[in-house]
Amino acid sequence: ANQQTQIDFVVSKSQAMMLSIYNMQGQLISQENLSAKIGVNSVIFDTKVYPAGIYIYRISNGTLSESKRMIIQ
Numbered sequence: 001a002n003q004q005t006q007i008d009f010v011v012s013k014s015q016a017m018m019l020s021i022y023n024m025q026g027q028l029i030s031q032e033n034l035s036a037k038i039g040v041n042s043v044i045f046d047t048k049v050y051p052a053g054i055y056i057y058r059i060s061n062g063t064l065s066e067s068k069r070m071i072i073q
Contacts, residue, residue: 003048011036020058047072
């Protein structure tokens with residue numbers, strides 16, 4: 001089983017970001033403040049404490065947000 005996953009995202013300016021992880025019931029299971037730099041950013045999310053399944057992650061900066069699905073195996 002994978003113990004972590006890498007989440008990549010791109011920003012056009014250095015800014016504070018928030019990574020939120022939700023289960024398929026819509027419950028917030030993890031939240032982390034990020035300091036993003038211009039260009040491609042990566043964050044390693046530790047998955048070993050979560051059961052296998054489908055999750056939604058959201059990267060946001062207060063005005064813009066992007067959500068994507070991830071699978072923990």
